[in-house]
Amino acid sequence: MEEKVQLLKQNIFTKLYNLKNLPVMPGLAIELMSYTIDEETSIKELANLISKDPSLTAQILKVSNSAFYALKRKVGSLEQAIILLGLREIKNLIFTLSIIKLFPKKTKFSFDKIAFLKHSVVTGRTAEILTKVFKLNFQTSPFIAGLLHDIGKIFLDQYFHYEFNLAVERAKQDNKNLFEVEAEELGTDHAYIGGYIAKSWNFPEELIDAINFHHCPDEKNKNILLICVVSIADILTNLREEWLTFPHSGLNIFDLKAWKILVENCLIKDFDIERILFEIDDELEKSDEVVNNFKNDFF
């Protein structure tokens, strides 16, 4: 590896291994990580826990009443929100609102926060859809895995703004995957960094791996199924979004290594790929509405 890149890689890791520099995931989200759906959780307890953060509470109520969920009834309290949306969805929502807090306030964030948020949310939804299609079961919520897969980019943009954006530009120009160009220019990549950040939050190994390896699934990894789900969710979401991601254009999904691994691991023979893509379009539409309506609250 070129000396310049070696040096840069060292700098990145030095910065990364200093806990002070890492984004802080709101404590509530971290606490919720260990709330599982099977555990008998008192709704009142959970509502009390969440209500300690008034702005989060307000956001939850607002989004619960929006077209994103299109609930039949108005939600007037946290407890109602928990009952109507269910524990899993409340967790998903809290994580979504938490990811917004990871954006550094002071430095100029070069890429489009709104687009980043939308991509993260929809990748999460797509991961859920794929989990259902393949009839899989994960300890970690696939939504959360999809939601957090690109958090490494936030770190890179904040501390290595110039180099990271050079890599982004070159990837576009040369028609290559960002992941590959990062390896060439930075000596590391947003997936590894994201995984390291998730580790610093003491997240489950399954989730760390899903973030770390979403661009290079390896069947020897014991968490390979969630890794593949996030990998495919990312690619499919990119293919339905506005901006061009040339490396994947012209894709036959059955050629994807991650897809092949998932197929080998399940008994399903027939897949309605078109339907999955149309559902992703719906999710993009829904998240568009919510993010655009709430961007003043969020950012």
Place this chain on the structure above:
Amino acid sequence: MYIEIEKTKNEKRIITDEEFCFLRDFIYDKCGIYFRIEKKYLIEDKVIERMAHLNLRSVSDYIYYLKYNEKKDQEITVLYDYITINETSFFRNEPQFTVLKEEILDEIISRGNNLGLKYLKVWSAGCSSGEEPYTLSIVLNDYFESLKSTENKGNNKNNQSYNNWYFDILATDISQSVLNKAIKGVYGEYSLRTTDPKIISRCFNKISEKEYEIKNQYRQNVKFKKLNLLDNNDLSLLPSFDIIFCRNVLIYFDLNAKKKVLDSFYNLLKPNGYLFLGHSESLHGITSAFKLVLFQKALVYKKEV
């Protein structure tokens, strides 16, 4: 009894998201077209109208009717006509044309250059009033023009030769009256609502306050012909095509007719040729002969050989 009816008349009936999903899934399974949530409002009014007309009180009753009633086929046709509003316009669903000119054409042209066959044939099946074939003509004309000029300037990218290439577009429809309109080539602002104004000024002549006529340069590659997709005699006269566009046409056919048409398409496509359907249409469950290829915001089917 009287009071009940009155009450129902005054309530504004809307379809819940759940009912919409039932209806949407039924339509998707029945005819391979997926209605996105954003289209819910389109369906809502019409479905309620039909329910009132048929004296049905719930959406699930209506779906039951669509599935089991002896008059279900008629009703499905009526529903389609109501909900598939005439969507045709120039550059309708632009991502498909972007993918065509930025990815698919390069592939086909380079293959043609290698084989020494410099003729591109495109079929707009179900061309309606002509917006689609003329759009294709604009896209193809621009593609070849820009590549020829690049080559002539000496910037021969990829060592491809774009000179001496020909292309033609066959545009067919079952209705002569609609073909006549297409041949006339005059359009109003509505047809041009999804078109870049620069293209409008370059490719059309404004012949009156609100009317635009397609320029001759874009007519010469397009040939209109009356054709029934289910008529073997009509089909037997056709050549092979590199690309077929058949958007929002198959939805009107029942399963057997769909299979028959798709079979014909497969046979009429050259090896590694492409088929474009409507952006919410799916071949899933109908035929697995074609390979699904995913481009940016466009699903395209390929006769992969």
